[in-house]
Amino acid sequence: MEYSKLVEVQEKLEKTSSYLDKVELISRLLAETPKEEIRKVVLLLLGEIFPPYESKEIGIGPQLIKEAIARATGYSRREVDELMLSKGDLGEVAEELVKKKRQVTLFRESLSVEKVYSVLRKVSEISGEGSQEKKILWISELLTNSSPLEAKYIVRTVLGELRLGIAEGRLRDSISKAFHVSPELVERAYMFTGDYSLVAERAALGGEAELKNIRIEVGRPVSPMLAQRADSIDEVIRRLGKAAFEIKLDGIRIQIHKKKDRIWIFTRKLENYTSMFPDLVKDSLDSIKPDKAIIDGELVAINPETGKPMPFQEVLRRRRKYNIEEVSRELPIQFHAFDVLYSEGVEKIDLPYEERRKTLEEIIEQKEGKFHVVERIISDDEKEIKDFLNYSLSLGHEGLLAKDLNSPYRVGKREFLWLKVKPGGDTLDLVVVGAFYGKGKRAGVFGSYLLAARDEESDKLLTVSKLGSGFTDDELKELTEKFKSLVMKRKPGILEAEIEPHVWIEPKIVFEVMFEEIQKSPEEKHTSGFGLRFPRFVRIREDKGVEEISTIQEIEEMYRKQEEKKGGVSPLSSSS
Numbered sequence: 001m002e003y004s005k006l007v008e009v010q011e012k013l014e015k016t017s018s019y020l021d022k023v024e025l026i027s028r029l030l031a032e033t034p035k036e037e038i039r040k041v042v043l044l045l046l047g048e049i050f051p052p053y054e055s056k057e058i059g060i061g062p063q064l065i066k067e068a069i070a071r072a073t074g075y076s077r078r079e080v081d082e083l084m085l086s087k088g089d090l091g092e093v094a095e096e097l098v099k100k101k102r103q104v105t106l107f108r109e110s111l112s113v114e115k116v117y118s119v120l121r122k123v124s125e126i127s128g129e130g131s132q133e134k135k136i137l138w139i140s141e142l143l144t145n146s147s148p149l150e151a152k153y154i155v156r157t158v159l160g161e162l163r164l165g166i167a168e169g170r171l172r173d174s175i176s177k178a179f180h181v182s183p184e185l186v187e188r189a190y191m192f193t194g195d196y197s198l199v200a201e202r203a204a205l206g207g208e209a210e211l212k213n214i215r216i217e218v219g220r221p222v223s224p225m226l227a228q229r230a231d232s233i234d235e236v237i238r239r240l241g242k243a244a245f246e247i248k249l250d251g252i253r254i255q256i257h258k259k260k261d262r263i264w265i266f267t268r269k270l271e272n273y274t275s276m277f278p279d280l281v282k283d284s285l286d287s288i289k290p291d292k293a294i295i296d297g298e299l300v301a302i303n304p305e306t307g308k309p310m311p312f313q314e315v316l317r318r319r320r321k322y323n324i325e326e327v328s329r330e331l332p333i334q335f336h337a338f339d340v341l342y343s344e345g346v347e348k349i350d351l352p353y354e355e356r357r358k359t360l361e362e363i364i365e366q367k368e369g370k371f372h373v374v375e376r377i378i379s380d381d382e383k384e385i386k387d388f389l390n391y392s393l394s395l396g397h398e399g400l401l402a403k404d405l406n407s408p409y410r411v412g413k414r415e416f417l418w419l420k421v422k423p424g425g426d427t428l429d430l431v432v433v434g435a436f437y438g439k440g441k442r443a444g445v446f447g448s449y450l451l452a453a454r455d456e457e458s459d460k461l462l463t464v465s466k467l468g469s470g471f472t473d474d475e476l477k478e479l480t481e482k483f484k485s486l487v488m489k490r491k492p493g494i495l496e497a498e499i500e501p502h503v504w505i506e507p508k509i510v511f512e513v514m515f516e517e518i519q520k521s522p523e524e525k526h527t528s529g530f531g532l533r534f535p536r537f538v539r540i541r542e543d544k545g546v547e548e549i550s551t552i553q554e555i556e557e558m559y560r561k562q563e564e565k566k567g568g569v570s571p572l573s574s575s576s
């Protein structure tokens with residue numbers, strides 16, 4: 001397929017904000033794509049070269065791209081830099097310079113999807129001495145053969161600027177429409193594989209029957225089952241009756257896959273973290289008995305001085321920055337398994353919780369301080385559960401996770417089968433979409449942020465709150481550094497906002513925010529219709545992507561409960 005066909009669709013997608021038009025555009029493209037090219041088309045459409053779980057990057061930054069643009073177009077590096085200053089987007093710089101190209105190329109080889117994909121893949125595999133120069137050569141050769149529009153999208157793809165994550169709902173509906181399969185089956189297949197390119201290919205090849213055939217595979221991450229929130233132990237007992245209550249650990253969600261002597265470590269965003277945790281790889285080999293297994297659990301860090309859990313963010317930050325081996329000695333980690341999805345060639349997800357738990361206990365050899373099966377009780381006695389909650393808190397953990405004894409493992413679903421019980425203030429996970437410059441003591445850094453939640457129905461981001469409290473001075477500085485590279489020239493396409501921040505931010509970083517109360521129609525004009533009273537920054541949720549932030553529907557439900565508790569009649573209760 002011609003690459004120009006793909007970029008024309010990408011350009012139209014950028015120009016329209018209608019959900020239905022976007023679905024129509026993508027589904028038509030997919031339906032016209034030859035089956036053997038579907039995976040590549042879907043990946044490129046998403047701005048990727050590899051499915052996300054392979055965690056491989058093209059490995060080219062803006063400086064190399066500028067060099068490649070200069071070489072391909074005959075302009076100097078200074079001219080490229082200057083145009084970048086006025087445009088603020090290297091894709092558009094490439095588009096304009098290719099249009100005005102001085103070295104007129106008479107014969108341009110037209111680019112195919114296959115060619116673009118294979119060059120980008122090759123570039124991502126180049127390493128070692130002289131690799132930068134080789135990468136520049138490959139990319140500039142691609143740009144030499146590009147039309148202006150193709151150049152714009154090649155550059156954006158290489159820089160990872162097309163990866164917005166949130167387009168998933170759209171892709172699900174487009175695959176469904178293109179191949180006449182139900183959106184639920186498409187979503188299920190995605191939850192089982194973490195890879196829309198594979199799902200689209202299967203749907204193209206064999207429709208619904210083929211999608212139904214998709215099963216769990218060791219080495220390919222599965223979307224984890226999630227928990228709803230409960231307000232009180234009483235609510236849990238009302239909903240579940242006698243249930244399992246497990247300690248709720250505060251670390252990061254990890255899925256461990258084992259095949260003989262090979263281990264994969266995936267996060268809840270389905271990223272591959274294997275190389276970051278050599279210590280966990282070793283502990284997993286020591287503790288997981290079967291040859292083939294998939295285990296779900298929480299990885300926590302223990303402060304060696306106090307013996308209590310510590311914020312996991314610090315561990316991730318240090319492992320990214322310093323020598324992993326050294327950090328693992330200073331900040332030891334522990335894994336607490338709470339589920340098994342697959343063992344000895346048998347899929348376990350459809351078995352009831354209690355049976356999975358028994359299997360888990362059989363196949364894990366617990367190693368004190370390293371690899372555990374999470375502690376739990378089974379009860380419907382409020383007093384006993386409260387005692388266990390206090391025990392969990394006294395160990396420095398977050399609370400409890402209540403689990404329905406008969407529930408299967410519902411891949412990728414957040415239902416009332418797992419319920420989290422956390423005392424203390426409520427929190428929301430919101431994505432940063434804009435920032436405001438600080439004043440006075442905070443001059444020179446971003447002093448506050450604009451935050452959004454996701455509307456499940458429209459797949460848009462809607463604003464919920466401004467946030468300027470709860471940060472230390474150091475945090476404000478660090479955050480400013482972090483957000484500088486995410487500043488966008490325009491409002492992100494998936495965001496609806498009335499408030500104009502000083503700068504727009506690419507929606508990538510998720511803040512956990514504590515607050516006192518949810519307000520309906522607050523003074524600050526938020527497109528969600530809700531606002532937060534006394535919002536405070538808690539931490540960055542490194543483990544959550546923008547697809548996983550709190551939804552408007554959750555906020556609505558929390559608001560309803562909050563008003564009920566106050567004893568008043570909630571304005572929403574009649575409609576929900």
Ligand code: AMP
Binds near residue numbers: 226246249250338374
């Ligand atoms: P939240 O991140 O607040 O939505 O809470 C759900 C998260 O709690 C899960 O994704 C896990 O990372 C974590 N968690 C901690 N302990 C458990 C447990 N025993 N069972 C399930 N999830 C747990």
